[in-house]
Amino acid sequence: MQHVERVVVLALDGVYPFELGIPSRIFGAADGHYEVLTCTVDGRPVRTNADFSVAVEHGPEILETADTVVVASMATPRIPEGLPAEIAAALARIRPDARIVSICTAAFVLAAAGLLDGRRATTHWQVVDRFRALYPQVDLDPDVLFVQDGRILTSAGAASGVDICLHIVRTDHGSELANAVARSCVVPPFRDGGQAQYIQQPVPDCGVTSTAATRDWALTRLDEPLALTDLARHAGMSLRTFARRFNDEVGLSPGRWLIQQRVARARDLLEASDLSVDQIAGRVGFATGASLRQHLHAAIGVSPQAYRRTFQETR
Template sequence: MRGTASPERVVVLALDGVYPFELGIPARILGAADGRYEVLTCTVDGGPVRTNADFTITVDHGPEALATADTVVIAPISPAVVTDELPDEVTAALARIPGRARIVSICTGAFVLAAAGLLDGRKATTHWQLADRFRGMYPHIDLDPDVLFVDDGRVLTSAGAASGVDVCLHVVRTDHGSELANTVARRCVVPPFRDGGQAQYIEQPVPESGAASTAATRAWALERLDEPLALSDLAEHARMSRRTFARRFNDEVGLSPGRWLIQQRVTRARHLLESSDLPVDRIAAEVGFATGASLRQHLHASIGVSPQAYRRTFQKAR
């Protein structure tokens, strides 16, 4: 949890071949967070950079801005210009990043971090289409191509394109809580939290015509998280066999029904810990965990802290 006395400085690094859509995501999302962040954009020499589209962009800042950053975002570049050896000016620019700063990459930005050695010993992700290439270049890095983003403490990596929105909302949520993150999402007309991972976007056979969706059942389940929902309950609501439901659910969401339910329960528990004074055991019952111990286990597995520690963080902020 970061302080709110002054805006956190976020510096976005634009490299040659940058994707303009993703380059604008940090300013759009973090800039909607009630003045909590100041977003600057820089290049390695302060000069213009060519995008992967048919235009060049100019910025107001050079690499010296990186030395002032609380958070650095590496915007993605065209795969055509990705190499395992960084140009000297890029290496020099990255060396300016303070050791205390949080570092976030979007899509192919993970290749830049990997080439700089910033992902050594860490878990990471990138666009699923580039997973084999990434593993071939950096076999020592623990790559998870099925998720939208990975939070590995100081370093966060995200998948392709719109997952930059997901990771920036996660930054707001981590720093300032779910209420502000949800407000930002509403202002930007994006979902505050996308179900599942990028596995659901991987190319796969088109489902048979008229195939039923699990969306209605997911909405039904979200209204009943306090109940002990089993796979058979979900399948019955969807009027499918358990096997068909589980397969279709995974195809649509990228998670098994069980993992998705845990994810939703943890998300709801975090909101209650932030916004209420309910005892941990009561919150566990409200979100469908059998005991407070079960909530503690799942919350720690998800974000690495206990319910009490999580609540203290946001109570101090309030």
């Protein structure tokens, strides 16, 4: 008989409705492998950060039965100072072997409870300075979408809750089911890169040329051996100015960005075509099939053959 993992979502005051619904949406699409229940610290409705409250079916006692507990994020002004007694009492009900997950600002709750002491963790990039000031004992990594450190998992802002829930499905049941869930929810099964690509950068001074046109130009020429000099020349900038401005706007160096785009294009071709690995490598600008294998494995941890097999079987 199939084991059904019980996931209990804890909704706190000021919870974001979007993040609160992520576990139910992702795990609920996983072919009956998970049961998702929602609770509050006292079983009563909680205010959201929107113009409505949510009523739940369960109080904190349901946390005692959870295989996985997800603490949903709350609006920044509602982040509790320290650990309020009612939240501490609720968290104390969690079994010692249960997996505990935070989405976005809920990392503050786990940190206040001491669950992140000495562990690597992440949270939304906008509250990194505040988090570090309050919890210097946590090894905070603001550049990633999610972190798993043993049984504790933390994720960055908002939609990274989708990434971490898909990671859990992938860890528990393999890539095929995770990919099927992602397709059902119309989200990417795995997002390359970290938070840097989403961090708001200072707006360039008026009259300063953006690198956007050059990025668009490069995307139509990924099969060519584009060098930094080619990109800078197209943008009409010096090498140093182009590299600095590109990094300010994108959060990546031009070289790393090109690799990301080539890997993304290769993944599309692996899913949708029967071209050989060497042929795909040529079409996306990698010198050899071996180079494509190396970069794909570095990005998502699998070979082209494994990636193609997984996605073409679930297509």
